[in-house]
Amino acid sequence: MSSFRATELDRRNQRRERWVRGLFLVMTLMLILPVLIILGTLAWRGHSVISLDFLLSFPTNGMTEGGIFPALVGTLWLVGVALVVSVPMGVAAAIYLSEYAPENLLTRSINLAIINLAGVPSIVHALFGVGAFVLFFNFGTSILAAGLTLAVMTLPVVIVSTRESLQAVPQAFREASWSLGATRWQTIRRIVLPNSVSGILTGVILEVSRTVGETAPIMFTGAAFFLPFLPLGVGDQTMALSLHLFTVSTQVPNVPEALPFGVALTLISLVLILNAVSIAFRMYLRGKKKW
Amino acid sequence: MSEFNRGRRTVPGADTLGSSWWWDRIAQGVVFLGGISAIVFIVAIFIFVAQQGLGFAIFELDKGVFLTSPEWRPTTEPEPVFGGLALIVGTASVTGLAMLVAVPFSLGAAIFIGEFATGRAREYLKVLVELLAAIPSVVWGFIGLTVVNPLIIDLFNVPVGLTILNAGVILGLMAAPIMTTIAEDALKAVPDSYREAAEALGATRWQVIRQVVLPSAKNGLVAAILLGVGRGFGETMAVLMASGHSVNLPTSPFDSVRALTATIAAELGETARGSEHYKALFSIGILLFLVTFTINLLADVAVRGRRKRR
Secondary structure (H helix, E strand, O other), X not given: OHHHOOOHHHHHHHHHHHHHHHHHHHHHHHHHXXXXXXXXXXXXXHOOOOOHHHHHOOEEOOOOEEOOHHHHHHHHHHHXXXXXXXXXXXXXXXXXXXXXXXXXXXXXXXXXXXXXXXXXOHHHHHHHHHHHHHHHOOOOOOHHHHHHHHHHHHHHHHHHHHHHHHHOOOHHHHHHHHHOOOXXXXXXXXXXXXXXXXXXXXXXXXXXXXXXXXXXXXXXXXXXXXXXXXXXXXXXXXXXXXXXXXXXXXXXXXXXXXHHHHHHHHHHHHHHHHHHHHHHHHHHHXXXXXX | OOHHHOOOOOOOOOOOOOHHHHHHHHHHHHHHHHHHHHHHHHHHHHHHHHHHHHHHHHHHOOHHHHHHOOOEEOOOOOOOEEOOHHHHXXXXXXXXXXXXXXXXXXXXXXXXXXXXXXXXXXXXXXXXXXXXXXXXXXXXXXXXXXXXXXXXXXXXXXXXXXXXXXXXXXXXXXXXHHHHHHHHHHHXXXXXXXXXXXXXXXXXXXXXXXXXXXXXXXXXXXXXXXXXXXXXXXXXXXXXXXXXXXXOOOOOOOOOEOOHHHHHHHHHHHOOOOOHHHHHHXXXXXXXXXXHHHHHHHHHHHHHHHXXXX
């Protein structure tokens, strides 16, 4: 049995292995724990502010008191406009890439464009929004201009997640449909899309969470620091939750200390809950999958 | 896609060109338009930003001054000075420090999650990292302003906490989850058969990682780092709020700086459309676009190189 006895070399390798494993564990924790502590701080210092009244009333007294209702409503408007534009476009793009696109230069350029669209700084998206939607299409600073800017910015999120869920549908499903004489579009509409619709929904939730948090792209395209009324249509300016956090924490003097924490906590809760729902949904789907 | 369904060609006699055929054509056209929308938008972004700034950047802006002068005085009359050196150094120093924080930790975390962690622990860690990546940048900026700022003042006994250090740490924490996710994907792309072959030769887990997994995932890891750099470089709100936002050539991490992105965010609202200042801000936008475009291109080349070798 001597060949199974650990030699000095084996023991040294084992020791080193444990040491390295511990080191990487510590590195992982050092990445995660500070953020959790910070989030805990936000929750601890902000929770006293949040109440139904806070969520449902207007800011008063130069934004040093009152609630965040118009900012919440404005964020809903912006998300709505962004979704209406980017979801159909993103899903179409994903269908093209997953079901039609041949391996050629065009497809490679599309993929590269998607990566770049996701990588362009948010402030450059803002400049684009000003140049294209506010000035060239003459929408002015409005919900429409800001929503469209957000739509362009979050388009890659929809495309990438939709493409993934389309590609998860087994090729055999398509082949079965084609062999019955269905056209390519009939196959997509009746076989591929129904089998991936929940995956697409996951991506849309993820996009909503991104849209809610973006600040720079809406600063100059349609969001305002303070408005005493709610927007009535897409032509109006609006307040937004993310910009409101920036405003009350940097632009307004004499804000009571807890108020911005309340705004930050509301924003981060919204984003994290949306993400958690999306992740939970994805896991549930993975467990339920029939193939 | 399989060969027989190329779509364009029709079999004589078998195809009736009925309504379903037309729907198929229309649908193909529509999704094609969706498909090229990404290209249309990326080109449109360049055109619309360039339309406002390129003329100024080429003919009016003194590039020598922009690259060498730290004086950013866009509103001084009659002779505004557009020196971008302080802004460039500001962006570079904050991004550099962020990468010092983020690169080792995110690669370490990726190795732990991808290679050491198993089962439930791995799933939980992945979800946690994904959630951390979702925190909006304005919230990070707020954290820099209200949590990290007093911490730096207390810890190092300095008068101001809104510095390179603050913005760098914030940006590092912000970029790390994304880099971790991409790096872990790169490790996952290494075939298990490589690991099994090395383990069959008696290698320990760490030996496998160091001598087999990391070398084969090298390009993917480089791509992860590049995308992290791109993200740090282009980050706006967090840097605007945490860096102190003062035009300044820094001499230590405890100095306040101003970044290129933050300058646009802070000043665009107060400039008159078509003024020199306004065009100068768009010129900075062109610079940002070109640099991030290059970084993304390099990352793509790195990943493609990895695929080609297999």
